[in-house]
Amino acid sequence: MKGEKKVSNATVKRLPKYYRYLSDLHQVGISRVLSIDLGRQMEITPSQVRQDFFQFGCVGLQGYGYEVEPLMQEIGKILGLAQPNQMIIIGAGKLGRALANHPSFEKRGFKIIGMFDLNPHLIGKSVRGIEIQSMDALPEFAAGHAVDIAVITVPRMHAREAAEKVIRYGIKGIWNFASVEFEVPDDVAIEHIHLSESLMSLSYKLKEKRQALAEKLEEGYCWTYGLECGLR
């Protein structure tokens, strides 16, 4: 039995979002949800919701919808949230410290157990009870703790080196905030936060909205709008 691995790529991409919405529902005490309502939130069709869940053997009740908690558990399990992940932060600058302070990671089972930096002014300080250590302390720390994920929040120019180090010390998950990309060995998982790409997408959307508006105006909606407002 080769593990299931049946869930399609497109579905996997949606799972974190499902999980978030289900967790929101759970939090406010809603215990049942219909594919149509979940679909509305996710901005997809109810059909797609059912198709998605169908892939991992539905957890729904015909005529009744889905129980929020078991569904959430199931998705969590697929996402690997069943067992907690231990993280360290490489780079204790503003971004690194901001992430260390982020309350919602721990809630999802992502626990920060260490912070590291090159800057001697930062070493020895604490963030949320976690002491910032020298990068030199990293090998020993990695050997002594089960570190699942290294968060890379160092400046661009140091990112590659930082990544090489954490890989060398046997850490298999990298969450990269530096705007560089690097090749990693086949057994290492990496996820990039590309802020400038996100910003470019926003710029595109903004441009589209403006063009849509400009076209409307051209087509005389301006006049109609004046009319609607009682102008003439």
Place this chain on the structure above:
Amino acid sequence: MKGEKKVSNATVKRLPKYYRYLSDLHQVGISRVLSIDLGRQMEITPSQVRQDFFQFGCVGLQGYGYEVEPLMQEIGKILGLAQPNQMIIIGAGKLGRALANHPSFEKRGFKIIGMFDLNPHLIGKSVRGIEIQSMDALPEFAAGHAVDIAVITVPRMHAREAAEKVIRYGIKGIWNFASVEFEVPDDVAIEHIHLSESLMSLSYKLKEKRQALAEKLEEGYCWTYGLECGLR
């Protein structure tokens, strides 16, 4: 002529990445690139690269590849990078200040022209020459400046209110770092950075890698590996 709007959805999603790679090539002085090389970097087929560019009327030379700079210009134009975007940051906590310090935004034409916060301890301080102002100063500021994008880096609980404000003051672009989603009017563009979703994706990948490894071991690769290493 209704504006072109021919570029497919899937292609648009790739444009920021193309732009980033092209800009990297440009920076190191490479002026020509082949679809096969660009494809390798993007992890897509050369066919897809050509198909993508075909959609906005190719800028390539048969037998020669693509000129980096004109191609970059063209994609930049589609993304709305041709004219600079002015941004303000709502929330001058660690994250807000980290973003204000980020050097690469300005390079792409995203300029931070103001920062706002509720916290009286922060008001009056400066980040990179930008003074942190009271939220009360926002309406006047928005009226007096052409603000394209508001970056929301306030805590979750204040995010909705912040968004409502910037929308009320006529800002049409929102870059949201708070882990809440909100409905916005039809003429407002919004882009979310969902850190915990990204983290869940990483968790999924990590789990997959581990499973793949475990399967290999089960299938006896362990033994083979020992053999390769000269063990017996």
Place this chain on the structure above:
DNA sequence: TAGATTGTTAATCGATTAACAATC
């Protein structure tokens, strides 16, 4: 039971890949 909503198959749609003629 009757009503409702899921489970599941089939149909449609869009995106990716393949192929090759056009042309630099």
Place this chain on the structure above:
DNA sequence: TAGATTGTTAATCGATTAACAATC
């Protein structure tokens, strides 16, 4: 010119939507 790579159409593949029987 010959060689190479794009432009562009056609074929394939995967993802989404529609539809309805199954069943709670």
